[in-house]
Amino acid sequence: MAKTLSENPPKKKGTNWRKIKINWQLYVLLAPGLIYFLVFKYYPMYGVQIAFKDFRAVDGIFGSAWVGFDHFIRFFDSYYFWDLIKNTLGINLYALALFPISIIVALSLNELRDGKFKKTAQTITYAPHFISVVVFVGMIIAFLDPATGIINNFIQFLGFEPISFMTEPGWFKTIFVWSNEWQNLGWGAIIYLAALAGVDPQLHEAAKVDGATRLQRIWHINLPSIMPTIIILLILNMGNMMSIGFEKILLMQNELNLESSQVIQTYVYEAGLLHGQYSYSTAVGLFNSVINFAILIFFNRLARRTGTSLW
Amino acid sequence: MSIKPAKSDRIFDFFNKLLVWFFIVIISYPLIYIISASISDPAYVNSGQMWLFPKGITFEGFERVFQSNEIWLGYRNTIFYTLLGTFINLAITLPMAYALSRSDLIGKKAIMALLVFTMFFDGGLIPTYLLIRDLGMINTVWAMVIPSAAAMWNIIVTMTFFKVSIPKGLEEAAEIDGASQIRTFFQIVIPLSAPIIAVMALFYGVGHWNQYFGALIYLQDRELFPLQLFLREILVQQQITAELMQQSGTAAAISEHAKIADIIKYAVMIVSAAPLLIVYPFLQRFFIKGVMIGSLKE
Numbered sequence A: 001m002a003k004t005l006s007e008n009p010p011k012k013k014g015t016n017w018r019k020i021k022i023n024w025q026l027y028v029l030l031a032p033g034l035i036y037f038l039v040f041k042y043y044p045m046y047g048v049q050i051a052f053k054d055f056r057a058v059d060g061i062f063g064s065a066w067v068g069f070d071h072f073i074r075f076f077d078s079y080y081f082w083d084l085i086k087n088t089l090g091i092n093l094y095a096l097a098l099f100p101i102s103i104i105v106a107l108s109l110n111e112l113r114d115g116k117f118k119k120t121a122q123t124i125t126y127a128p129h130f131i132s133v134v135v136f137v138g139m140i141i142a143f144l145d146p147a148t149g150i151i152n153n154f155i156q157f158l159g160f161e162p163i164s165f166m167t168e169p170g171w172f173k174t175i176f177v178w179s180n181e182w183q184n185l186g187w188g189a190i191i192y193l194a195a196l197a198g199v200d201p202q203l204h205e206a207a208k209v210d211g212a213t214r215l216q217r218i219w220h221i222n223l224p225s226i227m228p229t230i231i232i233l234l235i236l237n238m239g240n241m242m243s244i245g246f247e248k249i250l251l252m253q254n255e256l257n258l259e260s261s262q263v264i265q266t267y268v269y270e271a272g273l274l275h276g277q278y279s280y281s282t283a284v285g286l287f288n289s290v291i292n293f294a295i296l297i298f299f300n301r302l303a304r305r306t307g308t309s310l311w
Numbered sequence B: 001m002s003i004k005p006a007k008s009d010r011i012f013d014f015f016n017k018l019l020v021w022f023f024i025v026i027i028s029y030p031l032i033y034i035i036s037a038s039i040s041d042p043a044y045v046n047s048g049q050m051w052l053f054p055k056g057i058t059f060e061g062f063e064r065v066f067q068s069n070e071i072w073l074g075y076r077n078t079i080f081y082t083l084l085g086t087f088i089n090l091a092i093t094l095p096m097a098y099a100l101s102r103s104d105l106i107g108k109k110a111i112m113a114l115l116v117f118t119m120f121f122d123g124g125l126i127p128t129y130l131l132i133r134d135l136g137m138i139n140t141v142w143a144m145v146i147p148s149a150a151a152m153w154n155i156i157v158t159m160t161f162f163k164v165s166i167p168k169g170l171e172e173a174a175e176i177d178g179a180s181q182i183r184t185f186f187q188i189v190i191p192l193s194a195p196i197i198a199v200m201a202l203f204y205g206v207g208h209w210n211q212y213f214g215a216l217i218y219l220q221d222r223e224l225f226p227l228q229l230f231l232r233e234i235l236v237q238q239q240i241t242a243e244l245m246q247q248s249g250t251a252a253a254i255s256e257h258a259k260i261a262d263i264i265k266y267a268v269m270i271v272s273a274a275p276l277l278i279v280y281p282f283l284q285r286f287f288i289k290g291v292m293i294g295s296l297k298e
Helices: A002-007 A012-022 A024-052 A070-077 A081-097 A100-110 A115-130 A133-144 A150-157 A169-197 A201-209 A214-239 A246-252 A264-274 A278-304 B007-038 B042-047 B060-067 B069-101 B108-120 B125-134 B152-165 B168-176 B181-192 B194-210 B213-218 B227-236 B251-295
Strands: none
Touching (some): A024 A278, A024 B069, A024 B108, A024 B181, A100 B007, A115 B007, A133 A150, A169 A246, A169 B251, A264 B125, A278 B108, A278 B125, B060 B251, B108 B152
């Protein structure tokens, strides 16, 4: 707002009002969307106050009694608090460690000279992105089945005992994270390929003249060119640090793997929607959102030093 | 430029191709396996004798799936939610993105800040659920299309498209000729925006087709269930309803249970994923275009 005002220094307010009046139709075009965001995104933020209240439907959000930080304290003191934190961070940090795979896929596809092969490779690697999470989890369960799954058939073929992957807590994170990677490594590469398409060919010509090898050119030209994209995506990932893949985790959960598959968001779902503890689970969810947002701001600050940041 | 590529170059190409082939094999194997498994005798599939090509070909899985009323019901509901939902998405996204792309929109910065904030912070699951409940949308069609009526990321992509692809002069000329801004939007901008409309319809459409969580929390009535919820019962919870078994829950039926589950499992995956996987290669360029516009800097 400040900037718009300073652009027309002399008669600021008057001109702005006049411009709004002339352009009223733009606001008509804007209105449906704006109303949507206010109702479905901002009104729930108003509703988040029930985290500090004892919500009763008859009293409504506004009328329910305040209880301060009671729900938060109850959450922090609960025996499962550290398990949830450990699982949530564990899964996300594990996923973050695989972040470079899509970059490698993009750099590699970018070096292909055979256009047809390149296109086919892209079509195949992007395809899993379109499989729904329900079908995908169905695939994982089918493949890993201890008695009938292809993976265990192979393990037995090699002479080992079958592994009950889905009910073994120790396997949960690995299955979740690597299957995610399988589904998204190609799709995740598109954005880097777009950035790579913008690399000035003259840089490569000059490096060739200087005798640089392909690997050297990738390392010293291509990688630095996509660095801003990498940083932006890293920050965005950080901002989702505690919330990736919740819908998939929920589907992959079962009684037996719960000790490593229960994350904050699945717990919010369970406590809130299955057990009706609205205020308490809102508090847990709010805790998650605030941490998420804090991490985002922290890393965006950090990234500013490199000259690339979200804002 | 006719110099033969250096030896190190050829070695690099070889290993690079090897790497790409590695990714191709890793990704296509499970897909091929599902297709083969869906038309193979479950005895071969379960024992691992079928590992690549179909063995003991049978179409019983597909027959059972196609005879199931619930699968058809789910399909019909999903198609309906996808069409209605995508229409609402476009009706909100396009005008909003257009207004935001115009430099003469006063207060644009504040509005954008308000909108972008929602990408990183939200009220969370429960307050949103309570809102939908208070609006009386629980167990209605509206719960499937209204809470997801617009996505900020898509609005930004569309806005960027309008900024870089619609010649400013065209809008100005239309408005000098006396066209209102709303008319300019519908008669000048929309006809020039076929690519972004396609991209957005695809992005939103795939989202509706594949989504299950909204249906899980907002719908109770089986008549309203989208395909994904029925699939969840079959594939994840591994419940085979009496209807798919085509017989009542007698003792004999229970022993039959596992066998039928195996027969339909892979067929049902194909039936659900096939429409997208078949059309996607033809629409690939639109999807990619969408991601690329999204990566453009303002």
